[in-house]
Amino acid sequence: MKIQIIKYFKQLSITRKVILILITILVIGYIFCLPRQLFHVPYSTVVTDRNGELLGARIASDGQWRFPPRTTTPEKIKQCLITFEDRHFYHHWGVNPVSISRAAYQNLKNKRIVSGGSTLTMQTIRLARNESRTFGEKFIEMILATRLEFRASKEKILSMYISHAPFGGNVVGLDAAAWRYFGHPAEELSWAEAAMLAVLPNAPAMIHLSKSRQLLLNKRNRLLKQLYARKIIDNSTYELAISEPLPDEPHPLPQTAPHLVSRFYQERNGKYSISTIDRGIQTQIENAAERWSNEFNRSDIRNLAILVIDIRTNQVVAYCGNVKFERKQAGNQVD
Numbered sequence: 545m546k547i548q549i550i551k552y553f554k555q556l557s558i559t560r561k562v563i564l565i566l567i568t569i570l571v572i573g574y575i576f577c578l579p580r581q582l583f584h585v586p587y588s589t590v591v592t593d594r595n596g597e598l599l600g601a602r603i604a605s606d607g608q609w610r611f612p613p614r615t616t617t618p619e620k621i622k623q624c625l626i627t628f629e630d631r632h633f634y635h636h637w638g639v640n641p642v643s644i645s646r647a648a649y650q651n652l653k654n655k656r657i658v659s660g661g662s663t664l665t666m667q668t669i670r671l672a673r674n675e676s677r678t679f680g681e682k683f684i685e686m687i688l689a690t691r692l693e694f695r696a697s698k699e700k701i702l703s704m705y706i707s708h709a710p711f712g713g714n715v716v717g718l719d720a721a722a723w724r725y726f727g728h729p730a731e732e733l734s735w736a737e738a739a740m741l742a743v744l745p746n747a748p749a750m751i752h753l754s755k756s757r758q759l760l761l762n763k764r765n766r767l768l769k770q771l772y773a774r775k776i777i778d779n780s781t782y783e784l785a786i787s788e789p790l791p792d793e794p795h796p797l798p799q800t801a802p803h804l805v806s807r808f809y810q811e812r813n814g815k816y817s818i819s820t821i822d823r824g825i826q827t828q829i830e831n832a833a834e835r836w837s838n839e840f841n842r843s844d845i846r847n848l849a850i851l852v853i854d855i856r857t858n859q860v861v862a863y864c865g866n867v868k869f870e871r872k873q874a875g876n877q878v879d
Contacts, residue, residue, distance in 0.1 A: 578691045582672040583708055587612045588720065589809040590816045591801075593823040598723065598798050600805035603714075604814065609797075611719035612816040613707040618731050621718060622702065623776050624742035628767050630664040634698055638665040638689030665689040668705040709745040712752040715794070725753070727795035735777055736788035739767045753791060761790055801826050803865025803879040820859040825852060829862040837867040846874050 588611050589602040604610045617625075626633050632640055643661040662670065662682075666689040673688075675681050692701060711721035718741065722730040726737050733741070743763040744752075752760070765786050772782040801821055808817050829850050837848045852862035865879035 587814040593821045599800040602809040609720040610716040620738040638693040710748045712748040736785040802869040804863040822861045
């Protein structure tokens with residue numbers, strides 16, 4: 545077989561040999577054009593209890609609340625995101641020619657960029673590259689997007705996008721956004737909450753909770769109306785969703801077992817860790833420590849620690865390194 549190929553190549557004209565060599569180089573370049581690891585960014589340290597309930601987190605080294613990447617995308621945010629950003633997400637190979645053509649026409653007509661025409665796959669590439677938005681960069685995104693479609697499944701691409709999309713301020717990714725804006729996990733988002741988060745990455749610097757709230761509300765409600773029109777949600781769900789107000793301000797992240805979270809931050813910085821802690825028992829122990837601390841303060845005893853171990857499994861179920869962690873005085877943050 546190899547000999548036949550060599551003979552065939554020798555019989556070709558010089559022009560055809562050059563063309564074949566160029567095609568081979570282009571194919572090889574296309575195969576290896578996509579980095580093995582798309583995103584090179586630091587992540588927040590996230591610690592949960594044994595049941596996956598969030599105990600606490602520490603901000604990433606670049607000052608962003610960016611939780612470690614997800615492997616799946618909740619159904620509500622998936623439906624909202626695809627409806628708002630890329631309705632043909634499951635039917636294209638990274639580039640939608642119709643959207644690109646429409647965007648090019650609108651941009652030429654208005655003599656400025658008014659539409660990008662990017663698919664969610666192209667947006668994932670743009671988030672990974674973090675380059676200036678130019679026509680040349682758009683072409684590179686299109687090439688890399690088609691290559692990404694060969695490497696990863698649609699669900700993987702969607703999870704990569706939603707894990708690194710900007711949600712305003714220093715909030716990056718769905719998990720951080722769900723906790724910061726609504727105070728609960730992404731799996732518990734309502735339709736109204738999911739719709740708000742779906743429209744935020746489109747222009748996170750222009751619309752936010754602290755500015756252009758009415759514009760944000762209008763975009764959210766238009767998306768909810770589209771979901772209703774496409775029969776993704778029923779009428780009662782739609783009416784309830786549009787009546788939900790926007791959150792007033794970001795929520796603080798949970799601060800349960802803060803000394804343990806700090807320990808994980810030192811030992812497993814930037815990782816997602818599931819501890820053996822039982823959040824219910826931990827809360828009881830922290831309340832007990834607070835009561836006893838107030839009692840011991842009369843004797844000028846200002847530090848107190850409690851460790852609870854399940855002797856049947858030899859696992860730590862409650863870890864109270866000290867009391868009044870948030871006060872940052874008198875050694876309270878010393879474990």
